[in-house]
Amino acid sequence: MEESTEGYRGSALHVLRKYGVKAGQMVEVVTTDELETRGLIVPRYEYADDAHIVLKLKSGYNIGLQVNSVKSMRPIQDSKQEEKIDSTTARGHSEDSSLRKKNLLLVSTGGTIASRVDYRTGAVYPALSASDLYLTVPELDHLAVIHPEVVFSIYSENMTPSDWSVLSSRIIELARSKNSDGVVVMMGTDTLAYTSAALSFSLMGFEIPVVVVGAQRSSDRPSSDAALNLRSAALFALESKRPGVYVAMHLIENDQSIAIHAGTRVRKNHTSRRDAFQSIDAPLVATVENASEIKWNENYELPKEDNHRSDRFRLRTKFDKNVALVKFHPGFDPSVLSHLVENGIRGIIIEGTGLGHVSDLTVGVIADLVKSGIFVGMTSQCIWGHVDLNVYDTGRDLIQAGAVPLENMFAETAFAKLSWVLGNFEETSELMLTNFLGEFSLRIPLSTR
Amino acid sequence: MEESTEGYRGSALHVLRKYGVKAGQMVEVVTTDELETRGLIVPRYEYADDAHIVLKLKSGYNIGLQVNSVKSMRPIQDSKQEEKIDSTTARGHSEDSSLRKKNLLLVSTGGTIASRVDYRTGAVYPALSASDLYLTVPELDHLAVIHPEVVFSIYSENMTPSDWSVLSSRIIELARSKNSDGVVVMMGTDTLAYTSAALSFSLMGFEIPVVVVGAQRSSDRPSSDAALNLRSAALFALESKRPGVYVAMHLIENDQSIAIHAGTRVRKNHTSRRDAFQSIDAPLVATVENASEIKWNENYELPKEDNHRSDRFRLRTKFDKNVALVKFHPGFDPSVLSHLVENGIRGIIIEGTGLGHVSDLTVGVIADLVKSGIFVGMTSQCIWGHVDLNVYDTGRDLIQAGAVPLENMFAETAFAKLSWVLGNFEETSELMLTNFLGEFSLRIPLSTR
Numbered sequence: 001m002e003e004s005t006e007g008y009r010g011s012a013l014h015v016l017r018k019y020g021v022k023a024g025q026m027v028e029v030v031t032t033d034e035l036e037t038r039g040l041i042v043p044r045y046e047y048a049d050d051a052h053i054v055l056k057l058k059s060g061y062n063i064g065l066q067v068n069s070v071k072s073m074r075p076i077q078d079s080k081q082e083e084k085i086d087s088t089t090a091r092g093h094s095e096d097s098s099l100r101k102k103n104l105l106l107v108s109t110g111g112t113i114a115s116r117v118d119y120r121t122g123a124v125y126p127a128l129s130a131s132d133l134y135l136t137v138p139e140l141d142h143l144a145v146i147h148p149e150v151v152f153s154i155y156s157e158n159m160t161p162s163d164w165s166v167l168s169s170r171i172i173e174l175a176r177s178k179n180s181d182g183v184v185v186m187m188g189t190d191t192l193a194y195t196s197a198a199l200s201f202s203l204m205g206f207e208i209p210v211v212v213v214g215a216q217r218s219s220d221r222p223s224s225d226a227a228l229n230l231r232s233a234a235l236f237a238l239e240s241k242r243p244g245v246y247v248a249m250h251l252i253e254n255d256q257s258i259a260i261h262a263g264t265r266v267r268k269n270h271t272s273r274r275d276a277f278q279s280i281d282a283p284l285v286a287t288v289e290n291a292s293e294i295k296w297n298e299n300y301e302l303p304k305e306d307n308h309r310s311d312r313f314r315l316r317t318k319f320d321k322n323v324a325l326v327k328f329h330p331g332f333d334p335s336v337l338s339h340l341v342e343n344g345i346r347g348i349i350i351e352g353t354g355l356g357h358v359s360d361l362t363v364g365v366i367a368d369l370v371k372s373g374i375f376v377g378m379t380s381q382c383i384w385g386h387v388d389l390n391v392y393d394t395g396r397d398l399i400q401a402g403a404v405p406l407e408n409m410f411a412e413t414a415f416a417k418l419s420w421v422l423g424n425f426e427e428t429s430e431l432m433l434t435n436f437l438g439e440f441s442l443r444i445p446l447s448t449r
Numbered sequence: 450m451e452e453s454t455e456g457y458r459g460s461a462l463h464v465l466r467k468y469g470v471k472a473g474q475m476v477e478v479v480t481t482d483e484l485e486t487r488g489l490i491v492p493r494y495e496y497a498d499d500a501h502i503v504l505k506l507k508s509g510y511n512i513g514l515q516v517n518s519v520k521s522m523r524p525i526q527d528s529k530q531e532e533k534i535d536s537t538t539a540r541g542h543s544e545d546s547s548l549r550k551k552n553l554l555l556v557s558t559g560g561t562i563a564s565r566v567d568y569r570t571g572a573v574y575p576a577l578s579a580s581d582l583y584l585t586v587p588e589l590d591h592l593a594v595i596h597p598e599v600v601f602s603i604y605s606e607n608m609t610p611s612d613w614s615v616l617s618s619r620i621i622e623l624a625r626s627k628n629s630d631g632v633v634v635m636m637g638t639d640t641l642a643y644t645s646a647a648l649s650f651s652l653m654g655f656e657i658p659v660v661v662v663g664a665q666r667s668s669d670r671p672s673s674d675a676a677l678n679l680r681s682a683a684l685f686a687l688e689s690k691r692p693g694v695y696v697a698m699h700l701i702e703n704d705q706s707i708a709i710h711a712g713t714r715v716r717k718n719h720t721s722r723r724d725a726f727q728s729i730d731a732p733l734v735a736t737v738e739n740a741s742e743i744k745w746n747e748n749y750e751l752p753k754e755d756n757h758r759s760d761r762f763r764l765r766t767k768f769d770k771n772v773a774l775v776k777f778h779p780g781f782d783p784s785v786l787s788h789l790v791e792n793g794i795r796g797i798i799i800e801g802t803g804l805g806h807v808s809d810l811t812v813g814v815i816a817d818l819v820k821s822g823i824f825v826g827m828t829s830q831c832i833w834g835h836v837d838l839n840v841y842d843t844g845r846d847l848i849q850a851g852a853v854p855l856e857n858m859f860a861e862t863a864f865a866k867l868s869w870v871l872g873n874f875e876e877t878s879e880l881m882l883t884n885f886l887g888e889f890s891l892r893i894p895l896s897t898r
Contacts, residue, residue, distance in 0.1 A: 383832075384720070
């Protein structure tokens with residue numbers, strides 16, 4: 001831990017030196033506001049102000065201390081801390097024990113959960129190095145030997161299908177080299193559900209669980225969900241013994257139950273709530289209670305493993321970037337579709353209305369595109385429910401035009417799957433309608449309801 | 450009612466003539482399947498097969514009788530029926546009564562609710578004339594004098610912002626000429642919520658309630674929601690005494706409660722369920738119980754009427770067709786935005802991720818478009834929750850680029866509003882952020898949650 005005063009400068013650095021403490025240490029603090037507390041000094045990002053020192057409390061909640069309010073600060077012994085730092089530098093340590101400690105690969109791609117906060121502006125900055133990352137997750141100590149890796153340090157809205165390829169390959173490579181028992185992928189929540197769907201396909205057949213996790217509120221907020229989501233994700237990755245790609249996020253607003261969603265069936269349905277993520281037309285896989293107990297959901301059915309086991313589909317990590325997702329709306333200009341194809345797009349997922357419809361004008365353009373070899377898949381902007389192109393004329397016209405109705409895959413999952421299918425295989429329509437992982441469910445015909 | 454055998458031909462027409470009955474008449478039927486029932490002979494669409502006669506039962510549910518199964522059929526007296534037919538040809542009738550019967554303007558634009566079913570193929574065809582329409586709604590008899598008008602006969606996915614202008618003007622003109630007490634607009638559910646939002650703005654200041662209604666299952670299905678939705682919509686239009694634009698659809702799957710949604714806060718969230726429509730981040734206005742009682746929701750707050758009452762915003766029925774709605778996704782190609790603008794688009798609603806984000810690449814293109822005078826409004830594909838461009842760099846960059854965060858208006862409502870604002874006024878950003886009708890709600894700052 002060379003960067004002992006990591007990120008601290010000016011007055012803040014002065015105070016740390018005065019009390020002989022450094023980033024990464026446990027300290028006991030008393031302030032002029034009569035606050036007395038213990039916590040871990042968290043490193044700061046490069047451009048942070050010098051008026052605050054950031055402390056991570058036992059709860060996982062971070063607070064910013066004004067440097068001029070610090071009355072006293074003294075380093076305290078933290079046995080776990082010592083052990084933890086030791087374990088990152090020498091993995092052998094844990095293997096000496098009679099009970100082998102498990103290995104958790106902790107991959108960060110950026111986002112709120114892997115961020116530090118600027119207490120002056122309230123802005124959030126990503127952790128930039130493995131040691132940065134490591135110091136932000138003391139709550140994982142007791143669970144396993146942590147192997148932190150920063151694969152990207154980006155906001156998830158900047159993540160692309162090409163990044164999904166890199167991320168998939170790095171996860172496989174790192175997990176193997178670290179002899180990992182489970183993987184936790186930290187990322188921004190904005191495109192988390194797109195990514196979890198993508199990884200579900202590219203990591204099909206991978207031997208260990210991969211849990212994608214984010215936070216809706218950064219760890220400086222009283223309502224932060226970062227610590228509990230992360231601890232629960234790690235527990236599921238290490239203890240569930242169920243390979244596959246999952247998402248771990250708050251089940252409801254309380255700080256007890258974390259939902260474990262199937263990676264292909266989850267969607268971000270609220271901009272800010274901690275329980276923003278919901279499984280769509282699908283049961284939860286499990287919940288993790290109090291970050292310590294996995295409660296399996298009896299209604300969840302394991303995907304059939306026939307497809308997993310086929311080597312042809314195992315660990316195919318390429319994603320084609322030439323895919324687009326287009327939402328239809330009243331008065332939609334279908335020349336958008338032709339424009340995309342002129343720019344190299346090979347497959348388009350359309351969010352139609354209702355059962356998967358578009359205007360007559362749009363059907364005509366789709367027919368031309370399909371003739372020229374472009375894949376066009378229909379989903380619905382309703383989000384819930386199956387598309388069905390057999391009920392109305394518009395649907396039948398779409399079938400005639402060669403559009404492929406994608407059951408109840410919602411647009412985001414269909415988009416990620418299409419990128420994967422086009423990246424690795426030839427038979428696009430057939431594979432889009434092959435149910436690899438329960439990414440769609442059996443349709444109950446409308447006429448029986 | 451000249452077209453007495455409307456739509457019937459071949460064997461079906463033969464049977465009707467044999468028993469001396471015609472479309473629009475109440476009959477009592479016995480079949481070889483030992484079915485005995487009473488119902489109204491419903492007209493058929495032009496190209497229907499000749500092997501079925503369609504009967505509307507008292508419940509509103511339609512059945513198709515195989516003509517060769519008809520053992521006997523006799524016309525029966527239906528006093529209401531006589532009165533009803535009379536009332537359409539001579540409105541004076543009801544005004545002679547001491548208790549004036551109310552006038553309901555029933556506007557059809559097409560869709561499942563205003564459709565007939567081909568019992569051979571199961572396909573659904575729209576009612577094409579006012580008398581067609583009239584005969585499909587005997588269930589409205591007792592409520593009012595019905596003035597049926599077919600404004601369009603299209604699937605709602607073909608409805609455009611230009612059609613919204615026509616529809617708005619026709620509603621105003623017809624309601625006034627018929628001295629209407631309320632208006633029911635029947636349409637396809639695919640773009641119903643876009644239309645209800647559009648009408649909410651264009652009919653601001655209109656004196657009577659306008660209720661938009663659709664059906665998720667056509668009236669030939671045991672599970673049809675058509676009759677109950679329609680009766681409840683009519684009741685609310687006639688009895689609520691609350692001007693404004695509303696949507697009436699099933700509250701849950703049972704056949705008792707119909708939800709009355711505010712026209713700007715409702716979204717179709719399921720492809721096929723009867724309770725597909727949900728109010729987003731907003732309470733219901735009311736429910737209608739058993740098509741007979743309005744139960745007001747105490748949590749619903751009436752929109753402030755200051756804006757309604759300003760003549761400047763009253764009954765401005767133009768919609769600009771040069772608007773687009775674009776969904777961002779990982780790897781989104783922002784040249785789509787430039788392409789739209791080259792095609793004449795003046796304003797774009799973007800469905801960003803999370804709090805309203807897009808990739809850095811896209812921010813750059815947005816900055817250029819805004820500089821050239823294009824309006825760009827940010828919403829979120831999460832659907833629920835407020836956008837907030839003050840939390841992350843991406844958001845601040847978007848603000849800097851000139852994108853306008855549209856609170857918690859979801860994309861469909863924002864799109865309809867933008868079309869209306871651009872169609873009638875100059876100050877686009879200011880009016881997009883003016884809360885005319887409760888189309889967005891007050892934001893609770895993230896930092897306090």
